[in-house]
Amino acid sequence: MTATLKEFLEACETLGTLRLIVTSSAAVLEAKATIEKLFYAELPKGNYANMHKDALEFHLNMNAIKQVKFEMGESKRGNFTTYAIRFLDDKGEPALSAFLQWGKPGEYVPGQVEAWQTLREQYGEVWEPAPAA
C-alpha cells in the first residue's frame, strides 16, 4: 500500500489511547494520548504534524521518518503482549514509538488490538512512507 505518513497518522486515531514515547540522548518522555485533530505546518526542517492537548504537545517532522514498523513485544513487567508502532529515522532508530495503551496490565479496550492488526495488514509490517504530495 502506498501511503503518506500524514494519511497513516490520521488512521492511527482508530487505535484509541496510545502511549507516545520520545527518547533523546538522555531522557525519555512517555505520554498517554489519542492521535487526533492533527494540524500541519511546513517549516524549514520539514513538514510537521502537530497536536495540542491540555497537558501535552506533540510535533513530528514527517520528512525525517523513513520507515514505519509494527512490532509485537513482551512487557517488561506483567508478562503480557505489547503492540507498538515504531517511526524510524534515517539511521533506523525509533524517533517516535506508539504503544497501544493498556488499562490494567495486558487489558486493552475491546477492538484496540484488532485495529492495530488491521493497520498492520493494510500497511504491512514494515513500510516506507511515500513523499508527501
Add this chain to the structure above:
Amino acid sequence: MTATLKEFLEACETLGTLRLIVTSSAAVLEAKATIEKLFYAELPKGNYANMHKDALEFHLNMNAIKQVKFEMGESKRGNFTTYAIRFLDDKGEPALSAFLQWGKPGEYVPGQVEAWQTLREQYGEVWEPAPAA
C-alpha cells in the same frame, strides 16, 4: 555550589508546574508536570531518575547530563518571557528542557519565577553536576 543532578532535580519541585520537553531526531513531546516523587534506578546505561504519573512517565539518565543551563528567552507567540532549564548532554545539546509553565501566556503562578531565580542564584547560570556519590 557543588551538587549532584539528583539534588538539583529534587529542588526543581519548588518550580511548580513545568513543561518538560524531550526531542528526538524527528519528534518532540512536551508535557506539563511537576517534578516530584522521583525514584531512582541503577541501570547498565547509567543512574536513572524516574517519575510515574497518571498520564505520563519520565526517565532521565543522570550520568548523560554534563551541564545544566538556566535560560531566559522570548516566547514564540505572545511576546512574553520564558524561563527554561536546559539539561545538556556531552555534545552540549539539550537532552531535556524544562520551561516554567504559564497559565495564560506570560502569566506565571505567583512565586514561580522567583523560585527559578533562586535556583539560578544557588547553582549558577551554567553549572556542571558533580558525579553521584
